[in-house]
Amino acid sequence: MDMPDITQYQVHKIIEDVDFEGTPVPGLRGAFYRRPAGDRTESVGVYSYADDEVFMAWGYVGEEHCRAAAARRPDGAWDAVRGGCPDVRVLRTGDEVTGLAVGLADGGVRSCGRTGRP
Secondary structure (H helix, E strand, C coil): CCCCCHHHCEEEEEEECCEECCEECCCEEEEEEEEEECCEEEEEEEEEECCEEEEEEEEECCCCCCCEEEEECCCCCECCCEECCCCEEEEEECCEEEEEEEECCCCCEEEEECCCCC
16 A cells, blocks of 8 residues: 555645544644545545654545554654554653654654654
């Protein structure tokens, strides 16, 4: 499965401080794109922290979960596309949300926020 070319999509909405599992992540921005695909609508979410793309997830509007996702590795290259939603974990210092960690295909983790590096 290939990554979507977001230049072929229209911006649907942009959300600052996106939440995961009901927890807002300060500084995480989600840009959501859509395009028609027959009688369905394809959707792509591009998530960035401090203007650095961290991961992308895509599928169809109305589906409960992502069809596929890919994370950007610390070296700046895109990781392998994986089926399903990305493995995302909210990072905390005590009760304070300080960033997030995204699992990579090789078992590594990409962290960003005040406890990681973008």
